[in-house]
Every structure is written in C-alpha cells, then in structure tokens.
Amino acid sequence: MPVESHQSRPWPAPLADRVAGDASAEQIAGAIVAIWQEMDQSLNPIIGHRGVAALFNRSLHLSAAAYPWLTIGHQGATTAIDPSALQAVLARQDAAEAARGGIALFQQFRELLASLVGAPLTDRLLRSVWARSAGASPVQDTTS
Amino acid sequence: MTSKATINRLATGVPGLDEVLGGGLPEFSFNLIAGTPGSGKTTLSHQIMFALATAERPAIYFTVLGEPPLKMLRYQQQFDYFDAEAINQRVRFVSLSEDTMTGDLDRVLKRIVDEVTAHSPGLVFVDSFRSVVFASENGSNGKTSLQLFVQQLGMLMTSWQATTFLVGEYFNETDANPVFTVADGLIWLRQSVQRNSMVRKMEIMKMRGQSSLPGLHTFRIDKAGVRVFAPARVVSASGAGPHLPGARALMGVPALDEMLGGGLPRGYSLLVAGPSGSGKSILASAFLAEGVRCGETGVLAAFEQHPNRARNPVLVDLIARGQVGLIDSREPDLSIDEIVLLILTEVRRLKATRVVLDSLSGFELSLAPTFQTDFRESLLRLVTALASAGVTLLMTSELEDRYTDLRFSPYGAAFLTDAIIVQRYIEVESRLLRVIAVVKVRASDHSSDLRLYSIGEDGIRIGEMLPEQEGLLGGRPTRKPRPAPPARDVEAEGH
Numbered sequence: 344m345p346v347e348s349h350q351s352r353p354w355p356a357p358l359a360d361r362v363a364g365d366a367s368a369e370q371i372a373g374a375i376v377a378i379w380q381e382m383d384q385s386l387n388p389i390i391g392h393r394g395v396a397a398l399f400n401r402s403l404h405l406s407a408a409a410y411p412w413l414t415i416g417h418q419g420a421t422t423a424i425d426p427s428a429l430q431a432v433l434a435r436q437d438a439a440e441a442a443r444g445g446i447a448l449f450q451q452f453r454e455l456l457a458s459l460v461g462a463p464l465t466d467r468l469l470r471s472v473w474a475r476s477a478g479a480s481p482v483q484d485t486t487s
Numbered sequence: 488m489t490s491k492a493t494i495n496r497l498a499t500g501v502p503g504l505d506e507v508l509g510g511g512l513p514e515f516s517f518n519l520i521a522g523t524p525g526s527g528k529t530t531l532s533h534q535i536m537f538a539l540a541t542a543e544r545p546a547i548y549f550t551v552l553g554e555p556p557l558k559m560l561r562y563q564q565q566f567d568y569f570d571a572e573a574i575n576q577r578v579r580f581v582s583l584s585e586d587t588m589t590g591d592l593d594r595v596l597k598r599i600v601d602e603v604t605a606h607s608p609g610l611v612f613v614d615s616f617r618s619v620v621f622a623s624e625n626g627s628n629g630k631t632s633l634q635l636f637v638q639q640l641g642m643l644m645t646s647w648q649a650t651t652f653l654v655g656e657y658f659n660e661t662d663a664n665p666v667f668t669v670a671d672g673l674i675w676l677r678q679s680v681q682r683n684s685m686v687r688k689m690e691i692m693k694m695r696g697q698s699s700l701p702g703l704h705t706f707r708i709d710k711a712g713v714r715v716f717a718p719a720r721v722v723s724a725s726g727a728g729p730h731l732p733g734a735r736a737l738m739g740v741p742a743l744d745e746m747l748g749g750g751l752p753r754g755y756s757l758l759v760a761g762p763s764g765s766g767k768s769i770l771a772s773a774f775l776a777e778g779v780r781c782g783e784t785g786v787l788a789a790f791e792q793h794p795n796r797a798r799n800p801v802l803v804d805l806i807a808r809g810q811v812g813l814i815d816s817r818e819p820d821l822s823i824d825e826i827v828l829l830i831l832t833e834v835r836r837l838k839a840t841r842v843v844l845d846s847l848s849g850f851e852l853s854l855a856p857t858f859q860t861d862f863r864e865s866l867l868r869l870v871t872a873l874a875s876a877g878v879t880l881l882m883t884s885e886l887e888d889r890y891t892d893l894r895f896s897p898y899g900a901a902f903l904t905d906a907i908i909v910q911r912y913i914e915v916e917s918r919l920l921r922v923i924a925v926v927k928v929r930a931s932d933h934s935s936d937l938r939l940y941s942i943g944e945d946g947i948r949i950g951e952m953l954p955e956q957e958g959l960l961g962g963r964p965t966r967k968p969r970p971a972p973p974a975r976d977v978e979a980e981g982h
Contacts (some may be wrong), residue, residue, distance in 0.1 A: 390556045391582035398557075399843040460560045471575075 358446060368441045372433035375445035376426045381472045382452070389468065400422055402452040410434060410444040494696055497650065500538020500568070500756070501531065502760035503715030503828075507689065507704050509697040513671065516695065517644045520654045522676030524871075527687060527708050528654050528756030529559060530566065531676065532612050535566045535652070540577040547579045551615060554684040556582050567711045579606065592636040593887040600643065609649055612754050613640070616655030641669035671695040677703070681856045684820045689715060696755055705822035716824035719831075719872035721976055727805035736841065736879045739777030740770065743908075746925045746934040751906060753840075755929070756880040757868050758901060761910030766942045769881035770908075771843045772799040773946050774881050778841040779810045785841035786833045788814040788826070790849030812837050823865040827872045834878055842873055846883040863903075910940075913959050922959055923949065 362372040379399075386395045403424075409415045412435070415428050433441045457465040466473075496511030505511045507718060509722060512518070512535075520528050532548075540546035550556045560580070563569050574580065581602050616637070638654070644651035644906070653666070673693040679686045691699035691889050706715040735750030744750045751757055754769055759767045775785040787802065805811040812833040830842060844850060851862055858865050873880050882904070907926040912919055915964045924937045937959055939950035956964035 387582075389560075389580040389582055391584045393585065394555065394557055394582070459557050461564055462569070464560060464564060466573065467571050467574050 348460045358442060358449075362442075367437060368436055368438045369434050371438055371441045371445065372430045375433055375441070375448075376430045378445075378449065378472060379429065380426060382449075382469060385469060385471050396424060398452065398455055402448055402455055404457070406444065407452045409447060410440075413444055413448065488799050496697075497539055499535050501534050501715060502708070503717045504713070506717035507691055507700050507715055508694055509691075512650065513694070513696050514650055515645075515648060517641060517651045518653070518672035518674060519666065519670045520652055520674045520676070522656070523678060523869070524656055526676035526678050527713060528656075528676055529563070529614055529707070530708055531674075532614060532652055532654050532982040533563050534568050534826075535565070536578060536610060537570055537573060538610060539650070540573065541609075541612055542577055545577045545606065546610035546612065547578065547581055547606060547608040548612045548614065549581050549583050549599060549602070551583050551613065553589050556580060556584075560687065565710070574719055579608070579780040585942055593867050596636060596640060597641075599640065603647055603649070607648075611644065611647065611649050611651040612654060617692065619746075624750070637666045638669060641666050644670065644756035645671075667693075681687050684855045684857070686820050686822060687856045692865070705824055707818075707825065716822060716828050717822050719827035720867050731958050736774075737777050737781065738770070738781075739773030740947045740949060741772075742938070743925075743947070744924070746923075746936060746949070747928055748931045748933040751879060751881075752877050752928070752931060752961075754874060754877055755905035756874060756882065756903070757906040757908065758882050758884055758904040759908045759910070760884045760886040762912060765912070766912040766940075766947055767885075767910065768845055769942060770798065770947055771881055771883055772802045772846050774841055775811050775841060776801050776805060777807055783840045784810050784837040784841065785816065786810070786812040786837065786839045787831060788830055788842065788844045788850075790816075790844070790846065790853050806971045809837075812839065815852070821858075822855060823858055823868055826850075829871055831876055834873075834876060840878055842880045844869075844880065844882040846885055848885045867903055901927075908937055911960065912962065914963050915953070915956065922953075 358371070358378070360372055361378070362370050366374075383395055383399075386398075390398075394468055403415060412432060415424075415432050433445060436444065453465060453469070456468070460468075495514040496505075497514055498511050499508070501548055505792065520532055520713055522528050536548060538544045545635065550559060564571065570578075581598075583595055583598055586598050598615065599611075601974055640933045641653070644653070653670070670693065671693065673691070675690045675692050677688045677690065678687055688703040689706050690703050691701075693699075700718060701849075702718070704715055704717060706713055708714075714738050735744075735747075735752055737750045738747065761767050771787075775787060779881045785805075787806070789798075806813045814829050814833055816829060833839065834842065847866070851859060852861070854865065870880065886909075904927045908923065909926050910921060911924050914920075921940050921942075922937050923940045924935070925933045927933075936952050940954055941948050941950060951965065953959065955967055957967050
C-alpha cells in the first residue's frame with residue numbers, strides 16, 4: 344500500500360457538526376480546541392506526545408502563511424502545545440476568520456500526517472475524531 | 488488420559504519460517520527477535536503480527552525509543568502484509584518513548600502491564616530493546632536495573648496468556664544475558680557482508696518444546712516481506728517424487744543413449760563437461776526436448792554468463808509452450824537454498840522429471856561470495872536435494888581444454904555426480920574435430936568408446952571411433968605406427 348503524498352478525498356467537516364452557523368468566535372475556538380484535543384488523544388498512544396507536538400507545531404507554522412495570527416507555536420519544538428494559547432488566539436479573531444483558520448490548521452495537519460503515513464492510515468487513525476463529530480452522517484469507510 | 492499440556496503451534500505467515508522453527512511458533516511462548524540495525528527485526532515482527540492478529544487474538548505493538556513510530560508506520564506500509572484497516576482494531580500500536588526517555592524503567596514496565604491488562608492481547612511485541620539499555624545507562628539506574636527490568640518483563644510476558652516478542656538490537660550473543668535464559672525462543676537475524684554482497688541469515692538459537700533446524704538460514708526481504716529459505720533437504724523431503732516413466736531417461740541422441748548403456752538412469756545426475764562451443768547446451772536442450780517428446784516436462788535453470796545470447800530455438804518453443812519451465816534468476820547474491828527452492832517450486836508446478844542446470848560456472852558466479860568459498864558443499868546440497876526430489880539432473884560444466892591432464896570439472900564436482908560425459912577438441916589432418924566419451928555411469932555398463940561427433944542443424948550426431956589414431960586425449964593424436972616386422976624388434980632389443 345503506497346504512501347500517497349496528496350489525497351483528494353474531502354476533509355470531513357468536524358467543525359460544522361459541532362457549532363451552529365451563528366456561533367461566536369469564543370464557541371468556535373472552544374470547538375476547535377476540543378477537536379484538537381481529541382486528535383491528540385487518538386494519536387498520542389501511537390506516536391507519542393513529542394511526535395504529535397512536532398506535527399502540530401509544523402502544521403501551525405504552515406498555516407501561518409495564510410493566517411499570520413496562527414504564529415503561536417515554534418517549529419522544531421517537541422514540547423506539548425498549550426491548548427489555552429490556541430484558544431486565546433482563535434477567540435481574538437472574528438467568528439468566520441477563526442473557523443477558516445481552524446479548518447486550515449486541521450487540513451494542514453491531516454496533509455502532513457498523510458504525507459508521512461498515507462491518507463488511508465491517517466483517516467484510520469483519526470476516524471474516532473470524525474465519528475464523534477459527524478453525528479448523523481457517519482464517516483464512510485473509503486479505505487477498503 | 489494424557490496429562491501433557493497441548494502446545495498449539497501458530498503458523499507465522501512468513502514463508503519458510505515455520506519449517507525452520509520446527510513446525511510453527513508455540514502459542515504463549517516468549518520470544519526474542521534479535522539482530523543488528525537493518526537486519527529485518529521490525530519487518531519480521533510486523534509480518535508475524537499482521538498474519539497472526541485477529542479480532543479474537545488482538546496484538547499490541549509497543550514501540551520504545553528505537554524507531555520513531557511515524558517512520559515505522561510510513562515504511563512498514565510499503566509491505567504487502569501491512570493492513571491499515573487492522574490498526575486500532577486487531578492491531579494496536581502503543582508508544583512508550585516518553586516513558587522510556589525518563590529512564591524510569593519501572594514506569595515503562597507499568598505502562599506495558601497496564602495496557603496488557605486493559606486489552607488482554609493474544610500477541611505482544613516490544614520493539615526495541617537496545618534503546619532501553621541506552622536510556623537506562625544514561626540515567627542513574629545502571630545496567631543491573633536494566634537486566635532486572637528485562638528479566639521481570641520476560642517473566643511477566645511468560646505469565647500472560649499471550650505469545651510475546653521482545654525485539655531488540657541485542658547485546659552480544661555470547662553475553663550471558665538472563666533474558667536469554669528466560670526466553671522460550673531466540674531468533675537471531677544477521678547480515679553477512681562480503682565484498683560487495685550482503686546475505687541475510689537467520690538462526691533459531693533456541694525454540695523450546697520443538698526441534699528447530701540448526702544453522703544459518705538465508706532469507707530475503709522484498710515487497711512481500713520476509714521469505715526464509717529453509718534448508719534444501721527439508722524442502723525436497725516434503726515433496727513426493729514424480730512418477731517415472733521407464734527406468735532410463737533418453738538423451739535425445741540415440742547413439743549417446745547406446746553409449747550410456749540405454750539412456751541415463753532415472754534420478755541420476757549427469758555432468759556434461761567440455762570446452763566452450765563443444766555443444767553442451769545443445770545436448771542439454773536435446774535432453775529436455777526428448778523428455779517433452781516422451782510426455783514429460785522439464786525445468787531449465789539458466790545461469791548464463793551472456794544473458795542476451797540467443798537461446799536454442801527448440802528450447803524457446805518448449806518454454807513458450809510451458810513444457811519446460813525456465814528459471815532465469817537475476818537476483819543478486821543468491822543462496823544455494825534459494826536456488827533449490829526456486830527449482831523445486833518449478834519442478835512441483837510442472838510435475839517435471841528432468842532438470843538442466845546450465846552452467847555450473849554461471850551458477851557459481853550468481854551465488855553470493857560467501858557461498859562461493861564452499862561451492863563444492865553447496866553443489867552437493869543441490870544435487871542431493873534434487874536427487875531426493877526424484878528428478879533426473881543434467882549439469883553442464885565449462886572445461887578449458889588441457890591436454891596434459893584429464894579433468895571433468897573445475898570444482899572437483901565429478902565425484903558428486905552419478906554420470907559423466909566429456910567432450911573434447913582434437914586436431915586431425917589440420918582439422919578441429921570433436922570427440923565425446925562416457926566416462927562414468929554409476930552401477931551401470933556403459934561404452935568406453937571415444938567417438939567423433941558433429942553439431943548440425945538437427946543437433947548432435949555421433950560418428951565413428953578413430954581406431955587408427957592414438958593420443959586423442961592429448962589433443963594431437965598421431966597415426967598408430969604399422970606393426971613392425973618381428974625380426975627388427977628382436978634386433979632392436981638386442982642392442
């Protein structure tokens with residue numbers, strides 16, 4: 344099963360299922376951090392705190408190109424990220440910008456992980472996060 | 488009623504490994520997979536895990552510091568056995584790197600125990616262990632603590648109803664390491680590097696409760712994962728000999744069959760030795776073609792020094808029609824067991840009765856240097872394995888013409904074979920002629936004629952003897968002197 348460097352399958356929208364359309368920046372920030380913590384929980388046992396932290400810092404750095412306000416982590420750090428710092432910076436944006444930034448960050452993270460272990464395995468590892476978010480529309484098993 | 492415990496043996500899913508282990512992996516055994524970096528420990532572990540893990544018998548794979556788990560997942564998924572769907576289902580990965588980095592081995596042990604208690608896996612892998620040595624040496628615990636840790640882990644692993652594996656860049660094998668005593672199985676992976684070649688070898692140093700096959704077994708790692716080449720004798724013993732039509736195999740050259748005393752006895756190995764261009768490969772093709780004519784199939788193992796040289800058209804046709812199987816391995820660094828396995832697999836597939844190995848010189852060159860040094864031994868194993876499979880074998884051997892001595896092969900291989908045919912060039916009346924002779928056919932009458940032969944469109948034609956010439960084997964025969972008048976002889980002796 345070769346590693347796919349890029350995948351074209353759509354990113355399940357965990358955010359849309361968790362917050363209402365008129366949610367405030369505060370609420371969106373809370374949802375993004377919650378999703379992030381779930382992803383952290385799913386990946387931690389497998390690749391370790393430092394592994395997840397390194398990936399997340401890299402994703403922040405890459406996302407900061409489009410969303411300069413996301414410059415909170417520092418690349419190369421392998422220490423765990425402070426979720427409250429992320430929450431604070433998200434809450435300072437307006438709601439739409441915070442949502443776009445958060446989605447971009449997850450997209451970046453997923454692409455980074457997929458470039459390392461392939462899209463099917465990435466989806467496999469993060470499936471529990473989508474399953475929790477998706478509610479009525481369960482994630483399709485597209486890996487087989 | 489028997490009170491003995493029944494030990495289930497698990498099929499590892501690694502080709503050849505079960506044979507080498509002596510019939511699979513005992514369930515609930517505690518095994519060490521040891522070796523140097525790059526020797527294939529992690530690959531072997533993953534392959535076994537994906538083959539054995541089921542919903543009822545899930546696996547936990549603990550990664551210690553050794554290989555970052557992300558990289559491991561990245562590279563392991565290149566192998567065919569990797570199944571991403573299995574992850575977090577029948578296969579769980581657990582990273583212990585953070586616990587290990589603290590140097591607190593008790594904490595590592597506790598993490599392992601907690602996970603095992605929580606998930607009751609049927610298979611447990613801990614990869615890899617050398618890193619724990621480093622971590623603890625850097626810490627204040629010292630080496631005793633590590634030994635104690637490994638021993639404790641070993642004892643714990645034994646008590647779980649799980650088949651467990653400790654994977655590690657292991658300390659020296661001569662090290663009197665306590666974990667070696669605790670372990671039920673000890674699988675050692677090695678890489679033997681000689682000149683520009685590398686051969687992977689596996690040794691089952693220990694496997695409790697069953698007789699594993701001693702010695703070093705070669706293996707290869709490719710896209711499908713690890714493939715172990717069990718010794719030739721084991722591989723061949725497991726197959727029944729093919730049905731043999733007639734006691735003798737005809738050679739496709741009727742006059743030569745007469746010289747052999749009615750063809751080559753079935754199951755014999757024949758060495759055809761001769762200089763370059765003497766028609767050894769043509770004779771070999773005739774041998775295979777005759778088999779096909781009699782309704783048999785054959786296998787050609789070609790180790791040619793000139794791979795692009797056009798092959799005999801008759802043979803090309805037989806190969807295309809599937810009546811002769813072709814083994815044309817271009818793999819570097821072949822081991823004798825791998826070649827035997829290749830040939831026997833093809834023999835079984837085609838139910839072949841005839842095998843041609845063309846030529847020994849090419850065969851020797853395609854072996855990894857480490858096997859070339861004891862080529863005679865390798866050859867003996869090959870001949871024995873094929874003989875026990877019941878096939879009739881023809882091998883060609885390139886022999887430089889030396890007119891001062893009579894030799895049959897540059898390897899001293901003559902004693903290994905049951906029959907020998909030798910071909911030579913001779914000079915007669917300013918022409919280069921070829922002669923052929925049957926030197927030996929074990930336990931059978933055969934002709935001692937030295938016969939002229941020629942090679943034409945229709946193959947080899949055996950001709951006459953040259954009774955009025957002598958010294959043929961010296962390459963420059965002379966016409967025998969006419970018998971001299973007896974009177975002169977007496978007179979000469981008188982002087």
